[in-house]
Amino acid sequence: MSAQIISGKEVAKSIREDLKREIEELKRQGVHPGLTVILVGDDPASQIYVNMKEKACKEIGIRSEVIRMDQSTSQEELLKEIHRLNQDENVHGILVQLPLPKQIDEKAIINAISPVKDVDGFHPVNVGKLAIGEDSLLPCTPHGILELIRQTGTEIKGKHAVVIGRSNIVGKPVSLLLLRENATVTITHSKTRGLKTITKQADILVVAIGKPEMVTKEYVKPGAIVIDVGTNRLENGKVVGDVKFEEVKDIASYITPVPGGVGPMTITMLLKNTIEAAKNIHHLK
Numbered sequence: 001m002s003a004q005i006i007s008g009k010e011v012a013k014s015i016r017e018d019l020k021r022e023i024e025e026l027k028r029q030g031v032h033p034g035l036t037v038i039l040v041g042d043d044p045a046s047q048i049y050v051n052m053k054e055k056a057c058k059e060i061g062i063r064s065e066v067i068r069m070d071q072s073t074s075q076e077e078l079l080k081e082i083h084r085l086n087q088d089e090n091v092h093g094i095l096v097q098l099p100l101p102k103q104i105d106e107k108a109i110i111n112a113i114s115p116v117k118d119v120d121g122f123h124p125v126n127v128g129k130l131a132i133g134e135d136s137l138l139p140c141t142p143h144g145i146l147e148l149i150r151q152t153g154t155e156i157k158g159k160h161a162v163v164i165g166r167s168n169i170v171g172k173p174v175s176l177l178l179l180r181e182n183a184t185v186t187i188t189h190s191k192t193r194g195l196k197t198i199t200k201q202a203d204i205l206v207v208a209i210g211k212p213e214m215v216t217k218e219y220v221k222p223g224a225i226v227i228d229v230g231t232n233r234l235e236n237g238k239v240v241g242d243v244k245f246e247e248v249k250d251i252a253s254y255i256t257p258v259p260g261g262v263g264p265m266t267i268t269m270l271l272k273n274t275i276e277a278a279k280n281i282h283h284l285k
């Protein structure tokens with residue numbers, strides 16, 4: 001039997017419709033959510049991501065502004081800009097597009113963004129709140145993954161979730177989110193022994209490695225939900241995930257495609273966080 005495909009595209013579209021309505025309501029209450037993105041330098045991939053974010057904001061009615069700074073910008077100059085945005089009442093979300101030029105320390109920049117405006121959810125205060133189970137702005141990709149799992153209608157409570165990857169951006173926070181949902185969580189990584197034996201026990205398998213099609217059907221328990229975070233561009237230009245989709249889809253119950261799975265959810269959760277931040281700043285719930 002073939003797995004049901006979880007279309008991130010469709011889920012994202014439906015969430016964005018809800019967000020659009022929420023913005024209309026907020027505007028009626030005098031609050032117009034606004035996101036400011038800072039792009040330092042001219043990295044082509046970063047330019048594409050920033051344009052996508054700007055377009056997504058416009059489509060649902062979030063005010064968006066992109067501040068473009070020169071490749072040679074110093075850390076002090078960037079910090080000054082962030083301090084200014086932290087004080088600006090019309091800015092609800094601040095996002096500094098990563099990676100940054102090498103003269104700038106990413107950690108110092110993330111730490112400088114006010115946690116209430118940290119729509120990427122990377123500030124240590126937000127990471128800490130997630131770890132101790134307090135409400136916070138959630139990191140976008142892990143939050144999107146959770147929404148996709150919820151979409152299947154499967155109860156997460158009590159399930160064995162195995163996460164491959166322990167990065168600060170995906171693996172670690174998605175593990176914390178699944179734990180918060182009362183899954184039994186196993187985190188695996190490059191030093192894990194007997195990976196297949198562990199992943200074969202997963203009811204929910206989240207794969208965030210960055211190795212094209214590494215996870216074959218030997219890694220997957222029949223009937224598992226498989227979420228493929230990987231985005232790998234092959235030499236022929238094709239984009240594939242970390243999961244060998246064609247064979248795993250025959251044994252999983254649900255699976256996300258690449259592209260069109262986790263990807264579209266990440267920006268959607270950024271939009272959601274901007275609205276969340278605006279509501280928090282203006283004490284609306």
Ligand code: NDP
Nearest residue numbers: 141165166167170189190208209210229230231262263266
């Ligand atoms: P990182 O490179 O930061 O982390 C990769 C993780 O995979 C590490 O924890 C590493 O282990 C682990 N790993 C590497 N090789 C193996 C192996 N052979 N067996 C088991 N574990 C292994 O990547 P990210 O977490 O940032 O991203 C992962 C993937 O997700 C990438 O393809 C990226 O492009 C994609 N991505 C997609 C997003 C989206 O919106 N769709 C957003 C973010 C990322 P160790 O810690 O031991 O080195």
